[in-house]
Amino acid sequence: MRAEKLSKKFGDTYIFKNIDLEFKQGKIYSIFGRNGVGKTTLLNVLNGTLASDGGEIYDAEKVILLEDNELPFEFMTANEFIDTTFTFKNQKIDLQEKEKLFKQLHFQPENKIIKDFSKGMKSKLCIIIALLSKPQVLLLDEPFSDIDVVSFGEITEILKHKKKEMQIIFSTHVSKIAFELSDDIMYLKENQALFFENNFRKADELESYILKKMSSVDSNVSLLSE
Ligand SMILES: Nc1ncnc2c1ncn2[C@@H]1O[C@H](COP(=O)(O)OP(=O)(O)OP(=O)(O)O)[C@@H](O)[C@H]1O
Numbered sequence: 001m002r003a004e005k006l007s008k009k010f011g012d013t014y015i016f017k018n019i020d021l022e023f024k025q026g027k028i029y030s031i032f033g034r035n036g037v038g039k040t041t042l043l044n045v046l047n048g049t050l051a052s053d054g055g056e057i058y059d060a061e062k063v064i065l066l067e068d069n070e071l072p073f074e075f076m077t078a079n080e081f082i083d084t085t086f087t088f089k090n091q092k093i094d095l096q097e098k099e100k101l102f103k104q105l106h107f108q109p110e111n112k113i114i115k116d117f118s119k120g121m122k123s124k125l126c127i128i129i130a131l132l133s134k135p136q137v138l139l140l141d142e143p144f145s146d147i148d149v150v151s152f153g154e155i156t157e158i159l160k161h162k163k164k165e166m167q168i169i170f171s172t173h174v175s176k177i178a179f180e181l182s183d184d185i186m187y188l189k190e191n192q193a194l195f196f197e198n199n200f201r202k203a204d205e206l207e208s209y210i211l212k213k214m215s216s217v218d219s220n221v222s223l224l225s226e
Pocket of ligand 1: 015036037038
């Protein structure tokens, strides 16, 4: 997926203007940026939920955005919800894959209805549905906030495996998550998207780098050239 001169404004205020993006096949990307810089807005524009105010997006077929874990139909069980979702999408469920994901994630909802799920269970159900949908591009907005350390490890393994089949792009504020999971990192600042490789030796190094970027307001120096 890539975009050229992408812009989005609310009212008269541009959130970002003329940014160029390129997400390469087979890589997982994390998106960093200060609060309110426009990460969620960008993901929604890439997903098509929000219209852009200029620019073009390319190679954006079958994009899914996982945004929060507020699930509708809380009176359903996980299986009922999955069945309903895929009936609505008119897509067949890969039952073998479903069983595999339940096992890999130790997701055992039994006959509980969604209303009685923990936040982590809701997150897992959302991730399972997203993966079963077999998107070409999977966008995730701060996906791991309710996930425990063990489950994070399990999800990380699954996503690293899935990156062969789909592009995975997620926003986060947590350096450790970006360090563990992403191949490349995008730093969003006003009117600029800076890409760099995750070739740090430790999460702390990545964190210091990001902090430096956050404090260097409007530095025009490319991260790649440093
Ligand atoms: N529907 C909307 N109408 C007007 N302004 C909006 C709307 N949605 C978002 N904004 C504004 O756009 C800006 C970017 O918001 P966005 O949620 O994309 O930032 P973010 O980088 O994801 O922030 P955070 O890290 O805090 O989650 C903010 O100033 C926000 O108030």
